[in-house]
Amino acid sequence: MRAQITWFDVVSRGNNPQMKFGDVQVMRRDGSVLRGPVKGVRREGRENIIEVIWVAEKKTPQSEWVRQTPDPIVITFFEGQPFLDGNTIEATIPELGELKLFRKGEASYLDPSVVTGLQGNEVRQYRAWLYDIPLDSNWERIVNRVVHDLGAGGLASEYEQMQVQDEAAAFKGQTTSAAS
Structure with a gap:
């Protein structure tokens, strides 16, 4: 309505x-x-x-x-x-x-992997935002959230877990690490 x-x-x-x-x-x-x-x-x-x-x-x-x-x-x-x-x-x-x-949570999101020209820090901030952790979180904290917190509870698919780990590996050297 x-x-x-x-x-x-x-x-x-x-x-x-x-x-x-x-x-x-x-x-x-x-x-x-x-x-x-x-x-x-x-x-x-x-x-x-x-x-x-x-x-x-x-x-x-x-x-x-x-x-x-x-x-x-x-x-x-x-x-x-x-x-x-x-x-x-x-x-x-x-x-x-x-x-x-x-x-949030009720619509499809634009997958950062299909966007040409995104910087590593933008992908990192997007992942932190998506999983409700501080935007300045480092990749280690994001991977832990997705793989351990969400993956163990079945809230994140295996594909999603692998995608986040791949992003972390690809962009790790391009971003400054924030407090985890």
């Missing part, structure tokens, strides 16, 4: 730990798509700002996902009416296109 909400509601939901956002997706008017994991939602003056860990663009349905500048996607408060459709927030933003904010 689609319900009209306000941008105040959107920001409020984004700051609620039980209603965290997953990916944001923008279907632009030219047919291209932007997508990335939501780091946070906040309000500054009359603008709502959706901060992303990284954002990728797909220019056509046949093209590849390519990393874009990680600047936050800015949505002006008075532009577009947001609607709540289940746990997804949708809005038509005149200068951007069709925006969707997916609730």
Whole structure:
């Protein structure tokens, strides 16, 4: 059921730990798509700002996902009416296109392995974000979370565990280690 909400509601939901956002997706008017994991939602003056860990663009349905500048996607408060459709927030933003904010854990995520140009620290932050540990966590902590905490309980597939271990090996030398 689609319900009209306000941008105040959107920001409020984004700051609620039980209603965290997953990916944001923008279907632009030219047919291209932007997508990335939501780091946070906040309000500054009359603008709502959706901060992303990284954002990728797909220019056509046949093209590849390519990393874009990680600047936050800015949505002006008075532009577009947001609607709540289940746990997804949708809005038509005149200068951007069709925006969707997916609730974390309830939508597919854009796999970082299919995004050209992502840096090791962006992949690491994405994995930490996905598994609900601090974004500055090092690869060892992320692997432990996925393999031991989630893998033992059957919450992470064997494929997912291997993928995270491969990412850790590939990017270990490119990132600074944070406190584990």
